[in-house]
Amino acid sequence: MLLTEEILLLEPGLKAVKAREEARLLRIIDELGELGIKFFSGQLPRDVTGGAIECIKSLGLAAADEDMKSGVLNAAASLGLVGQEAARNGATEAVMETALALKALGEKTADMETLFSLRLIAISLKEVGKEAIKQGMEKEAIISQLCLKELHIFCRGSEDEFEAFNEDFFSLIRDIGRCAADAGLEKAAINAAALMEDF
Numbered sequence: 207m208l209l210t211e212e213i214l215l216l217e218p219g220l221k222a223v224k225a226r227e228e229a230r231l232l233r234i235i236d237e238l239g240e241l242g243i244k245f246f247s248g249q250l251p252r253d254v255t256g257g258a259i260e261c262i263k264s265l266g267l268a269a270a271d272e273d274m275k276s277g278v279l280n281a282a283a284s285l286g287l288v289g290q291e292a293a294r295n296g297a298t299e300a301v302m303e304t305a306l307a308l309k310a311l312g313e314k315t316a317d318m319e320t321l322f323s324l325r326l327i328a329i330s331l332k333e334v335g336k337e338a339i340k341q342g343m344e345k346e347a348i349i350s351q352l353c354l355k356e357l358h359i360f361c362r363g364s365e366d367e368f369e370a371f372n373e374d375f376f377s378l379i380r381d382i383g384r385c386a387a388d389a390g391l392e393k394a395a396i397n398a399a400a401l402m403e404d405f
Contacts, residue, residue: 212241212257216264223268223277231269231277238262239284246291246300258288259300263307270314278315278323282308286330293337293346301338301346305331309353316361321371324361328354328371332378339385339394347386347394354379355401376402 215234222231242258244250266281289304312327335350358375383398 212238212261215241216261219261219265220268223265223272223274226272226274228274228276231265231274232280235262235265235277235280235284238265239288242284242288243291246288246295246297248295259285259303259307262288263310266307266311267314270311275320275323278311278320279326282311282323282327282330285311286333289330289334290337293334293341293343296341298343298346301334301343302349304334305346305350305353308334309357312353312357313360316357324357324371325374328357328375328378331357332381335382336385339382339389339391342389342391344386344391344394347382347391348397351379351382351394351398351401354382355404 215238219231219234219238222228222234238258238261241250242262245258262281262284266278266285269275269277269281285304285308289301289308292300292304308327308331312324312331315323315327331350331354335347335354338346338350354375358372361371379398379401383395383402386392386394386398
């Protein structure tokens with residue numbers, strides 16, 4: 207079962223964080239990401255329960271606690287890819303779970319004050335939102351916009367270098383809004399416009 211396989215990967219991943227074995231951690235996160243993509247693309251049996259998103263999030267947060275930037279980056283990228291695959295295959299709950307996992311990782315990363323990691327997390331959120339729109343998932347697209355807005359609010363009180371990132375949040379939300387307008391998802395387009403007015 208996939209859930210067992212993921213749990214078997216989670217424990218050595220957490221051990222790799224404690225031992226600061228970055229290369230091992232990256233391999234484990236990659237493997238979890240591949241399992242998540244296979245699960246949502248239907249390459250694994252339907253009776254299998256996918257837990258890749260939660261496992262990747264846990265490893266990303268653990269890496270952030272230990273200031274292991276490459277682990278955070280890898281977790282963000284993997285979550286983005288798994289979330290997009292979930293959207294392509296209509297797994298609405300998984301899309302929302304991914305957006306919330308990325309937001310949690312972003313908040314932890316803001317504490318680390320590593321701008322590059324935060325940018326990647328925000329871009330991953332945008333890509334999940336855009337893929338949700340392509341699949342007609344309006345509610346999930348709005349969640350991704352709100353997560354971006356919450357990350358912006360969370361980062362606003364941070365160091366000066368994060369102030370330069372404020373405009374990027376605006377652009378990312380605008381991109382999701384434009385996709386929503388093009389796709390005829392009116393609520394998501396209006397939501398994006400309302401959020402942009404707050405900047």
